[in-house]
Amino acid sequence: MTEKTTTYSSTKEWLLTDTPASALQAAAGRAYLGLLEFLKNRLAVLGLMIIVALVFVALFAPYIAPFDPILTDLKHRLLPFSAEHFFGTDELGRDIFSRIIWGSRLTLYVIGLVAIIAAPVGIIVGTVAGYFGGIVDMVLMRITDIFLAFPKLILALAFVAALGPGIENAIIAISITSWPPYARIARGETITIRNSDFIRAIRLQGAGPIRIISGHIMPLCLSSLIVRVTLDMAGIILTAAGLGFLGLGAQPPSPEWGAMTSSGRSYILDHWWLITMPGTAIFVVSLAFNLLGDGLREVLDPKSDN
Amino acid sequence: MLNISNLNISFGHGSEKNHAVKDISFKVKRGESFGLVGESGSGKSTVLNCISGLLNHWQGTIKVDGVPVSQKRDLAFYRKVQLVFQDPYASLHPRHTIDRTLKEPLAIHNFSDINHRVEKVLREVDLGSQFRFRYPHQLSGGQRQRVAVARALILEPEIILLDEPTSALDVSIQAEVLNLLQDIRKERNLTYVMVSHDLAVISYMCENCAVMSQGAMVEMISAKQLKSGNLTQNYTKQLFTASKGYDRAAIDLFQDF
Numbered sequence: 001m002t003e004k005t006t007t008y009s010s011t012k013e014w015l016l017t018d019t020p021a022s023a024l025q026a027a028a029g030r031a032y033l034g035l036l037e038f039l040k041n042r043l044a045v046l047g048l049m050i051i052v053a054l055v056f057v058a059l060f061a062p063y064i065a066p067f068d069p070i071l072t073d074l075k076h077r078l079l080p081f082s083a084e085h086f087f088g089t090d091e092l093g094r095d096i097f098s099r100i101i102w103g104s105r106l107t108l109y110v111i112g113l114v115a116i117i118a119a120p121v122g123i124i125v126g127t128v129a130g131y132f133g134g135i136v137d138m139v140l141m142r143i144t145d146i147f148l149a150f151p152k153l154i155l156a157l158a159f160v161a162a163l164g165p166g167i168e169n170a171i172i173a174i175s176i177t178s179w180p181p182y183a184r185i186a187r188g189e190t191i192t193i194r195n196s197d198f199i200r201a202i203r204l205q206g207a208g209p210i211r212i213i214s215g216h217i218m219p220l221c222l223s224s225l226i227v228r229v230t231l232d233m234a235g236i237i238l239t240a241a242g243l244g245f246l247g248l249g250a251q252p253p254s255p256e257w258g259a260m261t262s263s264g265r266s267y268i269l270d271h272w273w274l275i276t277m278p279g280t281a282i283f284v285v286s287l288a289f290n291l292l293g294d295g296l297r298e299v300l301d302p303k304s305d306n
Numbered sequence: 307m308l309n310i311s312n313l314n315i316s317f318g319h320g321s322e323k324n325h326a327v328k329d330i331s332f333k334v335k336r337g338e339s340f341g342l343v344g345e346s347g348s349g350k351s352t353v354l355n356c357i358s359g360l361l362n363h364w365q366g367t368i369k370v371d372g373v374p375v376s377q378k379r380d381l382a383f384y385r386k387v388q389l390v391f392q393d394p395y396a397s398l399h400p401r402h403t404i405d406r407t408l409k410e411p412l413a414i415h416n417f418s419d420i421n422h423r424v425e426k427v428l429r430e431v432d433l434g435s436q437f438r439f440r441y442p443h444q445l446s447g448g449q450r451q452r453v454a455v456a457r458a459l460i461l462e463p464e465i466i467l468l469d470e471p472t473s474a475l476d477v478s479i480q481a482e483v484l485n486l487l488q489d490i491r492k493e494r495n496l497t498y499v500m501v502s503h504d505l506a507v508i509s510y511m512c513e514n515c516a517v518m519s520q521g522a523m524v525e526m527i528s529a530k531q532l533k534s535g536n537l538t539q540n541y542t543k544q545l546f547t548a549s550k551g552y553d554r555a556a557i558d559l560f561q562d563f
Contacts (some may be wrong), residue, residue, distance in 0.1 A: 018444065019436035026403050026439040088425055197397035201454075205411040205461065206384035215410070219401050 008175060013172050016201060037299045044084035044295020050288035067095035068252040069102040069122070078271045087277045089126050090260070091267060096277050103278065106256045110171055110240040111233050117175035122182020123221060130190025139185065147180040155240055160248040167256070170249040185228055189221040207237040208230050223300035231268035234286035240281050257282050307497045308357070308465055309555035315356055324350050325363070328522045335512030339491060339498040341508040349521040350501045351392075352480070354467050356389040357499065358389045370465065383437075385415060390528035392470040398442040404428075404453050405438045411461050423460060431486060433455045446477035446482035452486065459490065468500040472507060484511060505549040509533055517542045519563055 016033075020026040039045060057064060067085075073093035080088050087096035129140035147155070159173035187218040193199060194217065200217055244258025245250035252259060264274030309332040317324045327349045333532065342350040356364040359379040362430040368375050375383055391397035392403060393398040399406055408424045428438060431452040434529055451471065457468055472480040484507065491498060502508050508515050509532040517524045519537070537543050540562045547556050 018440070020439040023403055023439055026441065030441070053329050069349055175359060197391045197393060198399040200360055201389070201397050201457065202399075204360065204384060204389050205457075206381045211414070216399055216402075236487070292347065 019075035029282040032175075032288055034299045036100060038295055041295040041298055043291045044298075047288040047291030047293075047295065051264070051292060054104055054285055054288070055108065058108045058230065061101050061105055066100040067097075069094060069096040069099040071210075075108060078267065079272075080271075080273065085165040088271075088273045090264065090274050091271075094253075096273065099260060100257070100281050102276060103257045103260065103281070106167065106250055106254065107237060107240070110167070110174070111289075113171045114175050114178060114231055114236050115233070117171075117226060118179040119182055121175075122179040123186045123218060123225055125179070126183035126186025127190045127217050127221060130187040131194050131213050131217060137187075138181070140183070144180045144183050147177065148184075150177075151240055152177045152235070156239055156243060157246070157248065160243060165248045165251060167250040167254070170240060170243045173243070174236055177238065177239075181232075182225055182228065185224055186221045189216050193217060193220055195240075227293055227297040227300055230289055230296055233289035237282060237286050261263050307338070307342075307371060307501065308334040309367075309372070311351065311355070311367050312448065312449050313356060313364055313368065315352060315361060315364040319333045325434060326521050330366075330516075330518075332516055332523070332526070334497055334499060336497055337491075337495045337513070339500060339512045341512035342499065342501045342503060343503060343508050343515055343545070344518035345503060348518040350518050351469055352521075354389070354499065354501050355516075357408075358387060358452075359383065359465050360389075361409070373549065381415060384527040386463055387465045387467065388459050388461060388463040389467040389469060390454050390471045391450075393474045394447055395442075395474065397454050398450055400442055402432075403439050403441055407453065408441075408457055408460055411457065413499075415461060426441060427456045427460045430459065430490065446479075447475050448482060451479075451483050452466075454491070455483075459528075462494075463496070465503050468498060470502050471500070473502070473504065477481050480507070486537050487511070505532060505546065517545065 007276065015029045016096030017025070017029070020029060060062075071094060073089070073281070075094040076089055077091055078089060079085055085095050085097065087100065090096055091097070125140050125144065129137040129144075135261065150158075154172070155177045158174055160169050163169040163172065191198040199212060199216060202212055207216075239254075240249055241258030241261070244256045244260075245262040247259070247262065250259050252263070260278035261275045261282075264271075264278070267274045283288075310333070311329040312329055315327045317326055328367070330349075332340065332354055341546075342353060344350045348394075352361065355361045357368055361526070362377040369385070370386060382496060399464070402410075405424060408427065409420055412420045412423060423436065428435060433449060433452050433456070437445065437449065437453075442453070445453065451474075455471075468487070472483050475483060488511065490496065498511070500508065500511055502511075509529050512529055514528050515532065516524065516526050517540050524541045525537070527537060529544065531537060532546075535546055537546060540561075542562055544563075547553070548560075
């Protein structure tokens with residue numbers, strides 16, 4: 001075969017070439033095709049835009065928020081919408097708009113940490129159980145079953161009650177309750193691929209279980225797991241807000257959306273904006289994650305129709 | 307080079323016990339190509355899986371180079387004996403580039419000069435360097451099987467086990483892959499053990515072959531016998547007739563073994 005040195009006239013050509021010259025180019029081309037597929041789904045792009053906006057707002061909260069979120073001003077309590085207070089003020093005269101802006105940091109903090117803790121635990125437990133089978137599988141899956149036997153929020157409540165209220169404990173409690181479904185998914189995927197020829201082939205080349213699980217099985221479980229985690233983000237936000245609402249999550253005066261709806265509850269009839277504004281924020285962000293998750297499923301999940 | 311004696315394996319327990327391989331013994335000399343033929347379910351692939359180490363509850367002796375191998379294999383064994391799978395669509399990892407598939411065994415066995423070895427083996431199986439960073443789904447069936455052969459060759463083994471390496475390919479590609487395998491064998495003085503149900507492929511590739519039926523060895527024949535049809539066992543004769551294509555009169559005479 002003759003070596004061809006090709007020059008690419010554009011980035012697009014470089015990405016879509018049949019004959020990539022390096023592993024990086026091959027991976028980039030694959031990612032580009034995935035991106036094109038994703039962009040076809042308008043709703044998913046909308047979801048992604050909302051999440052990007054959320055991250056942007058959280059990063060620049062001090063510059064966007066016009067007021068200090070915990071500064072009380074009793075002379076101006078329970079004010080309706082105005083040019084000064086976009087979303088009005090709450091029962092202690094704090095600016096609701098500023099509190100929602102700062103609250104986005106807490107929301108991101110919760111979902112980020114839960115994803116970082118729960119997803120790896122789930123994928124490791126699931127792939128190890130699925131790959132080894134037998135007694136290892138039985139022990140790990142029975143532990144998973146114990147966690148799955150409780151409703152998620154109730155178990156989280158029990159953990160927070162035991163650990164003490166606070167946002168860090170809420171994160172730990174939510175993580176503990178959200179890894180079992182990921183372990184189940186990863187185990188199911190592992191069982192379908194562990195006897196395939198390409199896994200046998202690498203075993204016959206002398207690879208050990210660590211190399212096989214981390215390099216060959218995990219990448220194949222990852223796509224369905226990413227989709228599931230994204231779809232679960234909405235649930236995580238709601239659980240965090242629920243814990244906040246019950247007074248077991250973030251503690252006052254921190255501007256957590258769930259805690260804000262809780263404290264606005266007593267004013268719901270006369271001053272509806274106290275509970276509606278943070279509630280809407282929770283709704284929009286949850287919806288955005290669901291839309292993004294659906295879009296990712298179409299790109300990543302080979303079993304979907306598109 | 308390879309010496310199998312009294313190999314037995316069974317699956318299941320009690321009344322469902324299936325004695326899949328019964329007392330199989332054969333020898334393969336260095337540089338020889340040995341075939342195992344038989345109909346589906348005759349246990350020929352199971353024999354190969356016992357030798358390669360995919361199955362480890364067999365009884366009997368398997369000697370490679372005069373040294374008996376145990377049920378559990380070590381790295382040195384995998385460097386000596388490699389397997390090429392039947393279905394090239396299933397035997398390559400769908401998310402790994404060809405480059406990674408070929409580099410992985412080298413990394414496991416701590417080879418040096420990895421890049422150079424990958425280039426060399428790709429040239430050897432007639433795949434250009436433009437294929438190196440493709441994913442398996444960007445290759446045709448024949449190209450994939452060449453990659454699978456390259457993966458088996460890259461550890462420089464002495465014995466290659468071939469599990470119906472061409473049965474998943476269409477006829478025009480089959481000949482290409484078989485010729486490639488023959489060339490590589492001559493060049494590297496490799497020993498082949500090849501499983502097939504296709505007598506034509508076996509008679510082209512192998513000097514000797516064993517005919518298997520229901521887990522037992524029926525007869526050992528040479529390629530010359532196979533070509534001339536000079537066979538002693540009734541089962542082998544029937545298999546030989548069946549391989550010539552459909553014939554109503556012949557099928558009416560068939561008996562169950």
